Amino acid sequence: MTPLTPATLAAELQKLPLHNETALRVIALLDDPDVEVTDLGRLIQTDPGLTTRALKLANSTFFGRRTEVTAIDKAIVAVGFSTVRTFALAAAFDLFTEKGVSLPKNFWHHAIASAAGTTVMARRLRMSAGDAFSAGLIHDLGVALLHRYDTTAYESRITPDMPEEEAILVEREVFGIDHCQAAAMTLTEVRFPRVLVDAVALHHDPVRRRWRSRPDLSAVVTIGQLLGGLITPTGGVVATDQMDIWLGALGLNIPSRTIVSELVTTYSEVTGYIAI
Numbered sequence: 001m002t003p004l005t006p007a008t009l010a011a012e013l014q015k016l017p018l019h020n021e022t023a024l025r026v027i028a029l030l031d032d033p034d035v036e037v038t039d040l041g042r043l044i045q046t047d048p049g050l051t052t053r054a055l056k057l058a059n060s061t062f063f064g065r066r067t068e069v070t071a072i073d074k075a076i077v078a079v080g081f082s083t084v085r086t087f088a089l090a091a092a093f094d095l096f097t098e099k100g101v102s103l104p105k106n107f108w109h110h111a112i113a114s115a116a117g118t119t120v121m122a123r124r125l126r127m128s129a130g131d132a133f134s135a136g137l138i139h140d141l142g143v144a145l146l147h148r149y150d151t152t153a154y155e156s157r158i159t160p161d162m163p164e165e166e167a168i169l170v171e172r173e174v175f176g177i178d179h180c181q182a183a184a185m186t187l188t189e190v191r192f193p194r195v196l197v198d199a200v201a202l203h204h205d206p207v208r209r210r211w212r213s214r215p216d217l218s219a220v221v222t223i224g225q226l227l228g229g230l231i232t233p234t235g236g237v238v239a240t241d242q243m244d245i246w247l248g249a250l251g252l253n254i255p256s257r258t259i260v261s262e263l264v265t266t267y268s269e270v271t272g273y274i275a276i
């Protein structure tokens with residue numbers, strides 16, 4: 001197999017089945033600094049999946065709205081560009097469907113669980129829940145890309161229950177890069193904002209080295225996806241002694257049972273936004 005470099009990965013990306021043309025156009029339009037919300041709304045409306053998800057999320061308790069949002073323009077403003085961009089990216093890469101496309105086992109559950117974990121942490125730190133939700137949802141995009149690039153090689157060496165830290169070492173051996181690098185290259189290629197690219201690129205690095213006065217988005221994603229890893233497919237949480245250390249790494253001194261109950265509630269909310 002040819003090792004993946006930025007150049008080969010870019011070439012491979014062209015071959016991926018990007019089914020959703022509207023989603024790609026949404027990503028391109030969001031590139032334009034002068035983009036008008038009305039133009040974006042008009043384009044999104046041509047895709048029922050994106051429209052439904054944006055409206056559902058805008059009307060959810062997630063953003064604490066009291067009045068109902070029925071217009072797509074208002075929904076875009078409510079959920080923010082980073083969330084719209086992430087939904088579009090997930091649709092473009094066919095991450096929303098498990099039918100007919102190859103995704104590693106448990107990929108989607110881990111994505112949603114991690115989005116719940118990052119959201120809980122962002123709320124606790126009074127940071128943007130939209131950015132944290134987006135970064136959490138997309139943080140393991142690289143896993144899907146490597147798996148799709150060579151499914152046989154991936155599945156022969158990486159098992160679904162292998163800890164991610166161990167899988168990363170195998171990925172480097174098999175593909176020449178790991179899933180953090182693969183996702184960072186891809187997100188850079190589709191011009192995702194730097195702050196989201198960095199958060200995804202660093203999500204397996206130790207948190208403490210990265211921030212001094214205040215945790216940043218990448219620290220939130222690192223800890224949020226670890227918390228997400230404790231959420232079972234049925235929505236329960238397997239608490240561990242590690243939780244206190246993880247919360248401490250973000251400067252949070254909160255009983256882990258409080259976080260467990262917030263994770264359970266948020267996971268069920270997030271599952272509701274994503275499913276149509």
Ligand SMILES: [Fe+2]
Pocket residue numbers: 139140164179203204
């Ligand atoms: Fe990861």
Ligand SMILES: [Fe+2]
Pocket residue numbers: 110114139140164225
């Ligand atoms: Fe992960």
